[in-house]
Amino acid sequence: MINRRIVLAALSAALLVTTPLVAHAQNLPGNIRMVIGSTSTGGDTYQNSAIVAEALSSHLGINIKVDPVGTSEGLKALERDARGTTIMLHHDQIYLSYLYGVPGNDDPFANYVIGPTVAINPGDSFLVPADSPYQSMDDILTAAADGTKVRVAIQPGGVSEIGFTAMRNAAKVRSPGSEENIVAVNTGSQADKNQAMWDDLADVINGSIQANEQFTQLPADDPKAMRFVWITARPATLDQAPEAGMGATTRADFLQYASPATSVTLDGTEDFAFDKEFFLLYNKDMDPALMDAIDTALAEIYAEGEIQKRQAEAFFIPNYLPRAEALEHLSAKSERIGGIINDLKAE
Known part of the structure; x- marks a missing residue:
């Protein structure tokens, strides 16, 4: 007869050999909460975070749960936890909120550790209802x-x-004084912006290709049907997206809504464009060895190449930069965008 103890011991030994050892070697917590600066589970932030969290969980052999709590709550949770059981994944809003002076959003470069970048969303966009009289950004500005x-x-x-400010x-560039007629309707995450349109509280909404393309495929007489009018990404970034595009809309279709086909002028000669980039943040007092373990895991994950396929399927541009390079890149971007905000923000 087969000795069950011997079999169980052999199985346990096999599991120890095949389970990733990075988490144990670096004393990473078995459960990590990844807070994100969105309260929606249907937007691009949650979609991208879920891809990264799943890849890290599998590679490290730990459980990472995405928690959509919003920007302010996410930063508070990150600030409270130096043990490494909470990390954050978000995008440029982290420093844009500080540049815009939003209460509760301090300088992220001084108060947190900027982690690696993971992706660009080339699909940040603005949309109108399907029955809107506005067919283009030119119509809106006119x-x-x-x-x-x-x-x-x-x-x-x-x-x-930042897109609204650019509008x-x-x-103002086209017709000084007319900027007063571009009016903000302040909402929350993507679901709130969508609802503002459906409730006829907004003529135009900010959205994303990932979250909103589905609504552009509805029959024109459907109350939830939408149309794209502007995609803010640089055309060079959008060109890297899959040719098949997203849903029933091809990359060539999307390029019609980006510069230069759709122009939202910066100064009368150059168009405004902005890439939405996602990156990790850590508590500034978190053990650097734990940060290194996560960073190393991400480097290995991107070297393997599978995560890039998943990101591309969801219309994200893979954009891994290690921690030091990410800090340099995002610091420079923040400084550059800060100058634009000072020039463009409403008085």
């Missing part, structure tokens, strides 16, 4: 010049506000 109030649903202090600036 309406503002003609004295019509255009209500734009955004999340204050984030990537959507106001374009209106």
Whole structure:
């Protein structure tokens, strides 16, 4: 007869050999909470975070749960936990909120450790209802010049506000004074912005290809149907997206809504464009060895190449930069965008 103790011992030994050892070697917690700066499970932040969390969980042999708590709550949770049981994944809103002076959003470069970048969303966009009289950004800016109030649903202090600010600036460049007719409707995450449109509280909303493309495929008479009017990404970034695009919309279709096909002018000669980048953040007092374990795992994951396929399927551009390079890149980007905000923000 087979000795059960011997079999169980052999199975246990096999599991120890095949289970990733990084977490144990670096004393990573068995459970990590990944907070994100969104309260929606249907937006691009949650989608991207879920891909990264799943890859890290599998590679490290630990459990990482994505928790959509919003930017302020996420930063508070990160600040309270130096043990390494809480990390954060978000995007440029982290420093944009600080640059815009949103209460409760301090300088992330001084108060947290900037971790690796993981992806770019080339799909940050603005949309209108399917039955909107506005067929293009030119129509929207012309309406503002003609004295019509255009209500734009955004999340204050984030990537959507930098796009909104750029709209106001374009209106001012084209017809000084008309920027007062581009009016913010301050909401929360993607679901809130969508609802503002459906409740007729906004004429234009900030959205994303990942979250909103599905609504552009609805019949035109469906109350939830939408149309893209502007994608803010640099055309060079959008060109890296899969040719098949997302859903029923191809990359070529999306390029019609980005510069230069759709122009939202910066100064009368150059168009405004902005890439939305996702990156990790750590508590500044977290053990550097734990940060290194996560960073090393991410480097190995991107070297393997599978995560890039998953990100591309979800219309994200893989964009891994290790911690030091990410800090240098994002610091420079923050400084550059800070200058633009000072020039473009409403008085």
